[in-house]
Amino acid sequence: MATDPAELINRAKAWLAEDPDPETRGELSKLIEAEDTDELAARFAGTLQFGTAGLRGELGAGPMRMNRSVVIRAAAGLAAYLKAQGEGSGLVVIGYDARHKSADFARDTAAVMVGAGLRAALLPRPLPTPVLAFAIRHLGAVAGVEVTASHNPPRDNGYKVYLGDGSQIVPPADAGIAAEIAAVGPLDGVPRPEAGWETLDEAVLAAYLERTDAVLTSGSPRDTRVVYTPMHGVGRDTLVAAFARAGFPAPVVVAEQAEPDPDFPTVAFPNPEEPGAMDLAFATARAAGPDTDIVIANDPDADRCAVAVPAPGTPEGWRMLRGDEVGALLAAHLVRKRASGTFATTIVSSQLLSRIAAASALPYEETLTGFKWLARVDGLRYAFEEALGYCVDPEGVRDKDGITAALLITELAAELKQAGRTLTDLLDDLAREFGLHATDQLSVRVEDLSLIADAMRRLREQPPTVLAGLAVSRADDLTRGTETLPPTDGLRYYLAGSPEAGIESARVVVRPSGTEPKLKCYLEVVVPVASPEALPEARTTAAAALAAVKRDVSAAAGIDA
Numbered sequence: 001m002a003t004d005p006a007e008l009i010n011r012a013k014a015w016l017a018e019d020p021d022p023e024t025r026g027e028l029s030k031l032i033e034a035e036d037t038d039e040l041a042a043r044f045a046g047t048l049q050f051g052t053a054g055l056r057g058e059l060g061a062g063p064m065r066m067n068r069s070v071v072i073r074a075a076a077g078l079a080a081y082l083k084a085q086g087e088g089s090g091l092v093v094i095g096y097d098a099r100h101k102s103a104d105f106a107r108d109t110a111a112v113m114v115g116a117g118l119r120a121a122l123l124p125r126p127l128p129t130p131v132l133a134f135a136i137r138h139l140g141a142v143a144g145v146e147v148t149a150s151h152n153p154p155r156d157n158g159y160k161v162y163l164g165d166g167s168q169i170v171p172p173a174d175a176g177i178a179a180e181i182a183a184v185g186p187l188d189g190v191p192r193p194e195a196g197w198e199t200l201d202e203a204v205l206a207a208y209l210e211r212t213d214a215v216l217t218s219g220s221p222r223d224t225r226v227v228y229t230p231m232h233g234v235g236r237d238t239l240v241a242a243f244a245r246a247g248f249p250a251p252v253v254v255a256e257q258a259e260p261d262p263d264f265p266t267v268a269f270p271n272p273e274e275p276g277a278m279d280l281a282f283a284t285a286r287a288a289g290p291d292t293d294i295v296i297a298n299d300p301d302a303d304r305c306a307v308a309v310p311a312p313g314t315p316e317g318w319r320m321l322r323g324d325e326v327g328a329l330l331a332a333h334l335v336r337k338r339a340s341g342t343f344a345t346t347i348v349s350s351q352l353l354s355r356i357a358a359a360s361a362l363p364y365e366e367t368l369t370g371f372k373w374l375a376r377v378d379g380l381r382y383a384f385e386e387a388l389g390y391c392v393d394p395e396g397v398r399d400k401d402g403i404t405a406a407l408l409i410t411e412l413a414a415e416l417k418q419a420g421r422t423l424t425d426l427l428d429d430l431a432r433e434f435g436l437h438a439t440d441q442l443s444v445r446v447e448d449l450s451l452i453a454d455a456m457r458r459l460r461e462q463p464p465t466v467l468a469g470l471a472v473s474r475a476d477d478l479t480r481g482t483e484t485l486p487p488t489d490g491l492r493y494y495l496a497g498s499p500e501a502g503i504e505s506a507r508v509v510v511r512p513s514g515t516e517p518k519l520k521c522y523l524e525v526v527v528p529v530a531s532p533e534a535l536p537e538a539r540t541t542a543a544a545a546l547a548a549v550k551r552d553v554s555a556a557a558g559i560d561a
Contacts, residue, residue, distance in 0.1 A: 089117065323387055369385065
């Protein structure tokens with residue numbers, strides 16, 4: 001890392017000389033002229049690291065930002081990796097969202113691929129990430145790239161890489177690609193022709209939409225009234241078209257968030273899980289009247305799906321379901337549809353799925369966090385993760401897909417409605433049959449990453465033996481790996497139950513976030529439910545236990561909740 005001001009300026013000038021983008025050249029020129037060494041130091045403190053999430057970072061000039069120079073190097077490294085794997089004449093499909101610079105990054109990637117001797121095809125316009133994941137398998141590509149920062153803040157963009165099986169990269173491919181990126185020389189030596197790639201027509205989207213029909217049961221009820229928000233992203237047109245094909249009533253789209261807008265003007269953070277992000281959707285639902293059955297939201301690249309249900313007596317009138325709840329509902333629906341194959345989720349998601357699968361004698365697996373792992377489960381039929389990601393058609397899209405998940409939850413709501421019931425009623429059924437699986441999360445954002453390392457070290461050196469009055473019956477340090485999991489930086493605690501407290505069991509998983517400066521603690525408490533009348537008390541018991549676990553984990557880790 002350069003600390004000498006003169007060296008910083010020289011490095012910035014060298015970068016400037018290669019930068020192909022007038023916008024970032026102008027930005028960097030101003031910093032050099034102003035001799036703003038603090039800002040230059042932040043931008044030249046290293047390079048954005050390419051990993052299993054690809055690249056993601058703030059837009060701007062310099063190697064620690066997302067820009068055309070960084071993307072060209074990433075594309076050149078990916079091309080070199082593919083050629084080294086014997087895929088030098090294969091097809092690379094490239095998709096992109098509507099964020100700032102996404103189209104530029106996609107075109108640069110296509111140019112680099114063609115310049116390296118590969119074939120390249122761009123999706124016809126900004127489209128949901130699941131369309132790209134589908135297109136890789138549909139077109140027989142050797143790799144795919146999606147330019148997106150998903151639900152990150154407006155100032156960010158990212159670069160997600162898939163290989164030919166339609167799944168996101170995992171080790172050792174990530175390290176292999178990163179090594180090739182590091183070996184890329186001056187940008188002048190990276191051929192970037194002005195043409196030679198294909199821009200796909202609407203046929204690829206039509207094929208995806210035709211595939212979405214496969215998740216629904218022919219002749220199933222379709223009378224569900226939905227309010228929908230694409231959260232200023234690219235999901236609207238694809239979802240509305242999928243609903244029309246399926247025969248559902250056209251969803252009422254939240255007008256203020258209907259159009260793609262890279263500035264995301266109505267939300268502080270374009271993630272349905274964030275406080276306030278669903279306010280406009282709930283307001284639209286209240287205005288639409290009591291006939292509205294559910295509210296659905298996609299994140300900006302539409303690979304995630306959020307669901308809300310009526311909640312009479314609350315100020316909003318609606319309640320966001322947790323990803324674990326939607327995951328259980330979709331699993332129960334698939335079981336009723338006689339789905340066969342492996343049901344899978346991640347180590348930080350609810351254990352309820354394991355009980356649903358066991359009750360139907362279905363195979364079940366847990367993986368590390370992320371669909372890059374879930375997609376690789378043998379015989380996969382259904383997968384979900386608590387962060388609003390669901391894969392309901394792995395043969396079509398081997399990744400999370402917010403469009404097909406929306407179709408399936410809407411079908412379930414219609415079937416329940418026909419029987420005079422709701423999604424909430426089905427959740428109550430599952431709690432009575434399998435126990436109330438209540439989940440929560442403690443997420444601590446830090447400025448200083450050393451605080452996360454300190455917390456993990458403290459938990460390893462002084463492991464808790466009791467949390468919320470429940471004995472820690474087993475502790476797993478996941479850096480050692482397990483029989484079924486590769487090593488990862490995480491800790492998992494299983495807590496014994498307490499019949500006196502009305503608790504069957506509990507579990508805590510602590511891990512650093514892979515994409516944000518956060519320490520995340522995933523909490524689950526299981527409370528038996530003897531009868532329908534016992535549900536309210538079970539919820540009270542679970543809420544109190546989760547609060548106590550959260551408090552004690554925070555204290556044990558030495559972090560502020």
